[in-house]
Amino acid sequence: AQKVTQAQTEISVVEKEDVTLDCVYETRDTTYYLFWYKQPPSGELVFLIRRNSFDEQNEISGRYSWNFQKSTSSFNFTITASQVVDSAVYFCAREGAQKLVFGQGTRLTINP
């Protein structure tokens, strides 16, 4: 199986710190899609971003930014000036064979 690895199981930082969540994926495909989802304590899965493998441009959305490095098969997610509301489990996922393959998730705790 082509895995998605999120090596950081848990991260805890103090509010206003920057934090980066790592994601490394395996794929044999030349075209693929990568995703990040947020799972807040309420349990739902909230879509954050989708990235096409042809588009290696980094993306910024407010305090969120994503660094896609095809050469290292990584798709890392940075939160700048973290806030308590950012506390959640974050999942990286890769699309393959019409399904999403998720990483194990990183539990992020932002302390006031």
Next chain:
Amino acid sequence: EPEVTQTPSHQVTQMGQEVILRCVPISNHLYFYWYRQILGQKVEFLVSFYNNEISEKSEIFDDQFSVERPDGSNFTLKIRSTKLEDSAMYFCASSWGTSGANVLTFGAGSRLTVL
């Protein structure tokens, strides 16, 4: 904003009982999915459904599981004889196209507890 609706939000059942989890996908979506998340673990694909038939299923989706779109709006997951290890959060999702080019919209989940 359109959303995927799941019922019940939480169901407790005895081992061996049948359970049906219901989902109302977004109305113009054509692809439907069930995913499962055992507590504290990653989200795992169970099955995808298109044009009234299963298009892909995982090894988890054995003969105890079935899916149906009975009336053109609901999408159901049935577990025939629940086991303790079926306790999990079950997420329904839908998309307009196949999951790569089109973002899946997930429901809020149905938590199943098997005693």
